[in-house]
Amino acid sequence: MPETNTSRSCLAIVLAAGEGTRMRSDKPKVMHEIAGRPMLGHVLTAVRAAGAQRIAVVVGPDRIDVADCARSFAPDCAVFEQRDRLGTAHAVLAARAALEEPVDDVIIAFADTPLIDADIFARLREPLADGAALAILGFEAFDPTGYGRLILANGVLQAIREEKDASIEEKPISLCNAGLMALRGDMALGLLDAIGNANAKGEYYLTDAVAIAVDRGHSPQVVRAREQFVQGVNDRAQLAAAEAVMQERLRAQAMAGGATLIDPASVHLSADTVIGRDVVIEPNVFFGPGVSVGDNAVIHAFSHIEGTQIGAGAQIGPFARLRPGTRLAEKAKVGNFVEIKKAQVGPGAKVNHLSYIGDAQIGARANIGAGTITCNYDGFDKHLTRIGEGAFIGSNSALVAPVTIGDGAYVGSGSVVTQDVPDDALAIARGRQHTKEGWARDFRASRGRR
Ligand code: UD1
């Protein structure tokens, strides 16, 4: 991050009041997720990382859900409500109280531009440190339709023209406004208050701050970014496009950190996925939010993992499902067709085949046989199963919680265990086997078959 920014105070205003009509959704646009994190969360994470000491978020009327979402990523942010949706400048001015407090730099970001990063904000603030009144983020748009065009004269920015107001000559301009802006704190309100709404949409355009600054003798600066970082999300197709960019980035980070992704394009990561060194991830693995993977772990193909800590050297899958609250200690093994929820699996313990382990604690080196089920739910409440260190659970056993299997205990295959099993004991809880010699042959004969 450029050094010039560290000494300057900064207020970030994040606009999140848009209706997002084109998403055709009951959920506010800015809460749609990219890599398991709401778009608003991505933007707040980036502005915080860029050194904004104060953050103001502008939300639509009665959007408690958006306000809560904002606070979950920036607990100390100030939330402002924009009652009527009269344009981007109007939205910024909803945060007037935040703008009235003295600050060196003001940065404005749109919550529907989730791919931006801290470095972009830092670069946008640089011209302010050098004395500029205003800096805006520009990019060369592959298709400029819908974006504000940057109008330059002799290489100097004069104005931003919105699509609907652009003339035939201006429409082909491909240098566009990304929507991010940095303003000098002592001039921000003066510029914003001067913005009117005499335009095709009858809205207060934040982008008009540029022409007003020029009128007042300032030279707004353009900082350039690659389109990949600034593409906006207005509909589901753009949401998917942004997701694809984010996934590329996250996979590249995982690989740069020393993980092997055999087929990167088939691995889906979350923004907060933490992957250690020498981890191997086979094709078709899904990481939901809240997953960390220790060094040297192997995640076999087709595993679905959320809210789980995976210890060093653990082996998962293929076809494992790890649900929130799962903690696997080092060298634990979870094999195929195993579901684990809210359970701890001790060091070196194995749950290798076809099991459901929910609300459980499994001690070190325990072996959970194929088809073992923890019966954790009685229709009303969830109950805990404890399995001691080195215990052996025979295949196809049902452990009816609450129940404790002691250290070193042994449960016979096919048991339905309803009582605690002491340390080092054997428990067999199943019907006796009856064997009748010749019965099958006689039965067939009675039906006329040999
Ligand atoms: C805006 C810019 C355009 C730029 C483009 C980049 C203006 C006038 N236009 O256009 O130059 O190229 O972004 O993506 O700024 N919002 C509110 N309240 C409002 C209006 C908008 O909070 O009254 C918020 C929206 O939630 C969104 C952001 O402001 O996060 C931008 O609004 P949007 O309607 O998407 O603007 P664009 O037409 O995309």
Ligand code: MG
């Ligand atoms: Mg937009």
